[in-house]
Amino acid sequence: MKKIDSNISPRNLSVLSLSQWMFLTILLCLSLVANGMEDWRNPEVFRINKEPAKSFFYSVNDKNAQFIDAPWQQSNYQLLNGNWKFNWVDSPEKRPVDFYKNDFDDSKWGSFPVPANWEINGFGTPFYHSHACFDNSLEFLDKKVTYNPVGSYRKSFEIPVDWQEQAVFIHFGAVKSAFYIWVNGQKVGYSQDSKTDAAFDISSYVKTGKNTLALEVYRYSDGSYFECQDMWRLSGIERDVYLYSTPKTAIRDIHAYTTLSNDYQDGVLEFSAKIDNRALTKSGKLSVQVNVFKDGHKPIISKKLTLKALAPGKETEVSFRQVVSKPQLWSAELPNLYRLSVSLTQKGEPESQYIGRHIGFRSTELKNGNILVNGQPVLFKGVNRHEHDPVKGHVISRESMLEDVKLMKQFNINAVRMSHYPSDPYFYDLADKYGLYVMDEANLESHGLGASNQGGSYDPEKHIVTKPQWQAAYIDRISNMYQRSKNNASVVMRSLGNESGDGDNLEASFDWLKAQQPAPVVSEQAQLRRHTDAYGQMYAPIADIERYAAMQLDDRPVVLIEYEHAMGNSLGNFQEYWDAFEKYDALQGGFIWDWVDQTFAKTTEAGEFYWAYGGDLEPEGTPNSDSFCANGLVFADRKPYPYLYEVKKVQQNLGFSDLDLLAGTVKVTNKHFFKSLDGYRLHWSLLADGKVVKTGKSADLNTEPQQSQLVKVDLPKLNSTSEYFLNIEVTGVDPTGLLAKNHVVAQEQLHIANSYQSASAKSEHTLKVASNSEAFTFSGPAFSMSIDKSSGLISSIKNNEVEYLKSAAHPEFWRAPVYNDMESRNYAKTFPVWQFAGRNIQLVSLAIENTTANTAVVKAEYYLPDVESRFFNTWTIHANGQIDAEVWFYAAPHKKFSELPRIGTLFQLDSQFDQIEYYGRGPHENYVDRKSSAFVGLYKTDVEKMYVPYIRPSENGYRSDVRYVNFLNKKGQGIAFINQSKMGFGAQRYSTDDYDAAKKDQVERNLHPYELQKTDRIFVNIDYMQRGVGGTDSWGAPPLSNYILPWLDYRYSYSFKVL
Secondary structure (H helix, E strand, O other), rough: OOOOOOOOOHHHHOOHHHHHHHHHHHHHHHHHHOOOOOHHOOOOEEEOOOOOOOOOOOOOHHHHHHOOOOOOOOOOOOOOOEEEEEEEEEOOHHHHOOOOOOOOOOOEEEEEEEEEEEEHHOOOEEEEEEEOOOOOOHHHHHHOOOOOOOOEEEEEEEHHHHHOEEEEEEEOOEEEEEEEEEOOOEEEEEEEOOOEEEEEEEEOOOOEEEEEEEEEEEEHHHHHHOOOEEEEEEEEEOOEEEEEEEOOOOEEEEEEEEEOOOOOEEEEEEEEEEEEOOOOOOOEEEEHHHEEEEEOOOEEEEEEEOOOOOOOOOEEEEEEEEEEOOOOOOOOOOOOOOOEEEEEEEEOOOOOEEEEEEOEOOOOEEOOOOOEOOOOOOOOOOOOOOOOOOOOEOOOOOHHHHHHHHHHHHHHOEEEEOOOOOHHHHHHHHHHHOEEEEEEOOOOEEEHHHHHHHOOOOHHOOOHHHHHHHHHHHHHHHHHHHHHHHHHHHHHEEOOOOOOOOOOHHHHHHHEEEEEEOOOOEEEHOOOOOOOOOOOOOOOHHHHHHHHHOOOOOOOOOEEEEEEOOOOOOOOOHHHHHHHHOOOOOOOEEEEEEOOOOEEEEEEOOOEEEOOOOOOOOOOOOOOOOHOOOOEOOOOOOOOOOOOHHHHOOOOEEEEEEHHHOEEEEEEOOOOOOOOOOOOOEEEEEEOOOOOEEEEEEOOOOOOOOOOOEEEEOOOOOOOOEEEEEEEEEEEEEEEEEHHHEEEEEEEEEEOOOOOOOOOOOOOOOOOOEEEEEEEEEEEEEEEEEEEEOOOOHHHEOOOOEEOEEEEEEEEEEOOOOHHHHHHOHHHHHHHHOOOOOOEEEEEEEEEEOOOEEEEEEEEEEEOOOOEEEEEEEEEEEOEEEEEEEEEEEEOOOOOOOOEEEEEEEEEEEOOEEEEEEEEOOOOOEEEEOOOOOOOEEEEEEHHHHOOOOOOOOOOOOOOEEEEEEEEEOOOOEEEEEEEEEEEEEOOOOOOOOOOOOHHHHHHHHOOOOHOOHHHHHHHEEEEEEEOOOOOOOOOOOOHHHHHHHOOEEEEEEEEEOO
């Protein structure tokens, strides 16, 4: 028996004749018998009788339907989605082996929807893991398998009479992880690669009338070693299943490769079509008509290609190259598309075959140290996108895909990485239509077996990336990815997969892909070895990429395939990343991790809603990566997190600078590479101490790409006592793509003059001072304040005998940790010392040092035993109810403790004071390292609205650079906190004691927002500063040094006043 060459690559396979392809399939089957190994455990078997990978298109027999995006109403299509008969077992030994036979009785089987995942519909266990393979030791390949669920499907379908002279195919959009197919009791084939199409020619298996389809799907296969992605591990049929027919002699694939010439002015189309004859007789003479045109316009290309008659079982290819003078070019900024109409006619046949696609003229290349699109070194303002639905798992609707694209466009995202597998083809068409740069990615991640460049180690000899018997499977997945999207203008670069180790098989994959076309190929695992066109090191710190660019370490650019890990309350220092990207030519942006939370919408037995994450759906004890699946810029229902507004602001395509603001001159820079500012309008408003005092708009903008213009703003005369800001908004005059009329594309706030000045605390009223064994009490008209003599803390604040405090106000150094805190190097193990440091304060001395008729000065010294440090408060109390506080923290000189989570004072206010007015950054949550998008202004909110329900509860709802904040009841009574030199504040009804305080808490429980219990008070933090949230990564990187509170002495002041 002839041994199959395991090194046959899909590139070679794709050019085999039909008869050669059938012969190879027979050899594969014979090989299986010879070696006695199941296909689903044989790395050299990944496709049997499966159609070669090809570009995605619909083939129709109606010329008027060739550009539809859903052909289910066409006479040559049948959508098989719906309820199928279904049986599930937990191991192959238990599967019904004869289920595929026509006379098999499936009457006792239940029904199951297609597409749908098993595990979230009652069959098997869903579990989430960030990287582990189902088997990290390759034992699955040769040891007894006791657990490998198998789903058996049966479905009846009808073949119409007018299909009997046609070639009939069945198409599976995605099936995980491997499956066999039978039609009418006959085995048709086998497929792996769970995220690309599988098509089979079933012409010889079907008959007119009723037919029976049987599918045997395996949860695990040797292909699962390629699918260890950071995602929920689910199985089943995940995308559409449909039948379609074509003429026996038909176009099987088209390639419309476009590039540019003549200094990127002219378009080039290199077109080819593969045609084969699957009839038993010779075809008639053939002609292929190719037209390229815009709607309502004459074709810019019209080509008719004639062919001789094609013998049975033979295939041929037609091709041509044509230059188009100055077409409208495609880019993410200007997604100009042309219609490509392809038809095949056969002499003597009444029907023709029609194929319609949209193509764009654009070039993509590595040149002069950059990835160039149409000759320009564009910046990739990207996100990583998993396919996830909060109810249906990996079954994604077209409406959801469109919503994703719409949000990306609204929030200035111009690129998407298909992490970590090819997405549904419809998403690529949306990217073409509305303008997104796509990094397509092969369904290839072997993270659990070992990944490169991550600080750990693995044994290359034991990794499949170095094993020659796996190489064909690697290249097959690369081919599946490439062939399917090769006609999509949006795909400007490709990735060899995700964290999969590095070795010979990736090098071979790179070489195969570069042989197809010269477009950039990225392999993050290759680092700076030969087989990558960019340095893609995921989560490279800012200092590292700046060093790379400044020292010109290589002639390839940096494109971070993952960066800014948006895990919980995160995305700090995003502005600093983009400052670097825009400063250095060698830095071309990257892809945020990631777009959408991979959580599930669930309710408790009591009806409480929550987002389920790892550990919530699995049986107790199942290994999982807990809430690591919740790191999206949007919740699973696509509601934006607060930091998505930071993304929009930082990545906006307009820049603003104050050349001479006092004279009303603003410089506007167009950061686009292809799009002018025609169609945009600038609006402005002048704020004085947060209040809008004048508004206006400029003439419409007209700046060319990468150019600037000066805009005049008609400002009034400014006084010397108010703080002035100029707020700028740029909107679209007309609807554009998915963006509505007047959509805000860019915003900026420019400080003009002065700092905020609060009103004087002077009072003509008399301040009364009283003392008893328990407290000092200070009172003026309608207000009083008490300082407890045993603790030295403010124990009471009253106005008209209404008590404001529920407990004594004390120094506070603690925040409910964000996820990045839990993993931060050094800090994670040491910060818990601060949880009770403020509450465990001990009074050293307390004295009234100065009094006048209107004021009193009280000084207190404390000891903080938890950190062996000293703390001082000095209060100047005014008769009008204002208290000025000066605070000193003296860090112990003899010992070093952790960096501080925050430093400030915690006031526990009565719950009636839940209405908030403040002058500071807003309107959304912001932090010291994430505030570019939050402009200074006057805002009104309430305590409930301040709360951000992060999937795992943590610090949230903060506001920074605050001049003052008022907490009021419904009657307008309350308390104001003031700081002319700025402060931060947070307010919530939950005690931080109920949050996770350390990593062990996360390990021991899965906490959700609904489990927090509202208290009878409002916890108000008035801070000098809070630590930044960080964002470089979520497993060690701290916030940037400017955004931490190191172990130092601190001095600050603030005031508060009853209202």
